Amino acid sequence: MGKKTWIIATESRRLGGIVAAARRVSDSVSIAAVGSSDLASEVASYGADRVVAFVASDDVPVEPLGPCVAEFIAADGTDIALSNDSGSARCILGAVAGAIGAAVVGNAQALSLDGDNVVADNLIANAKAIEAVSAPRMACIYTGPDDDRIEGSAAAIECAPVPSIEDRAIGFEEATGTGLATASRVVGVGMGLATRDNLPLIDALADAMGAELACTLPCCDDMRWYPSERVLGSSHNTASPDLYIAVGISGSPNHTSGFRDAKTAVAVNNDPDAEIFNCCKYGIVGDLFDVVPALTEAFK
Structure with missing residues (x-):
């Protein structure tokens, strides 16, 4: 194959799937672990x-390291750069x-080769279509299937020189009442309300479930029902609860x-053709x- 891939990792979420996708089109797969030494x-x-x-x-956000990482990878040479959909990884990518x-692809489901070109299957049109994007060099946010980590010995870790960064985190403030990242149960609200x-209907269900509340982007930006820390999606927050409704x-x-x-996802919608049903177990x-x-009565 002869292709070379670098993966930007600011966390390990979905890394198994990203490595597996890279292996299908690359002879060499490297990971740039940006953050703590524990992450590496x-x-x-x-x-x-x-x-x-x-x-x-500890007091430096990972995003300002983007130029340093980019310079290192460009000097090393690569055909493909991949990351998951976290905000920090996308920034560095x-x-x-x-x-x-x-070329940049924002919703890659799979990678393949066409001669010297890399081909990314990009999900478009509200998840109703796939477009094949072809280019000699490709940078992709990978959102395709996740796989278990590939068995084998651990790779040796090299430490890259990091310049002095003036950006500092001067404090952290947790949004009141949110815990989407660690919640075991989440109820999501859409424009169907x-x-x-x-909204009290949803509050009652969440209370009965002991669940965190989440919403779609329009419920925040357009309707102002919830603050941005409740938006669930690639543009804001992700969650991996045991149950999502x-x-x-x-x-x-x-x-x-x-x-x-999410381990189990359930959708409630009056449209039998709603796209959400393609992403849920029930x-x-x-x-x-x-x-x-x-549902509220059943959970009670």
Whole structure:
């Protein structure tokens, strides 16, 4: 194959699938572990040939290391750069894409080769179509199937020189009442609720479940029902609960990517053709104003 891939990792989420996708088109797979030294030790067991650690101080956000990482990877040479959909990894991937002159794909499901070109299957049109994007160099946010880590010995870890960074985190403030990242149960709200007056239905269900509340982007930006820390999707937050119930949500790729790692996902929608049903283990077709109270009573 002759292709070379670098993976940007600011966390280990979905790294097994990313490494597996890279292996299908590359002879060489390397991981740039950007963050703590513990992160580098963790990702070394995922089956890459090489792991390079870009270690930031505890008070330095990882995003300012983007130019440093990009310069290193460009000097080393690569055909493909990959990351998951976390905000920090996407930020660094963008710097790498610019440094290597790569085409950028935001929702890659799979990779293949066509002669000297890399081909990325990119999910488009509200998850209804796949477009094949072909270019000699490709930078992809990979959102395709996840795989278990590849068995094998851990890669040796190299430490890259990191310049002095003036950016500092001066404090952290946790948004009141949110815990989407660690919640075992989450209820998601979509535009199917129609009006703010119907939100108490969802509050009652969440209380009965002991669940965190989440919402789609339009419920925040357009309707102002919830603050941005409750938005579940690739543009904001991700969650991997044991149970996710999506109520009145059509199923845009931005939102579905936010709960793709949920162990069990359930959708409630009155449209039997809603895209959300393609992303859930269970689908309930019905009027949410009938279904949600019944679920609430069942959980009680």
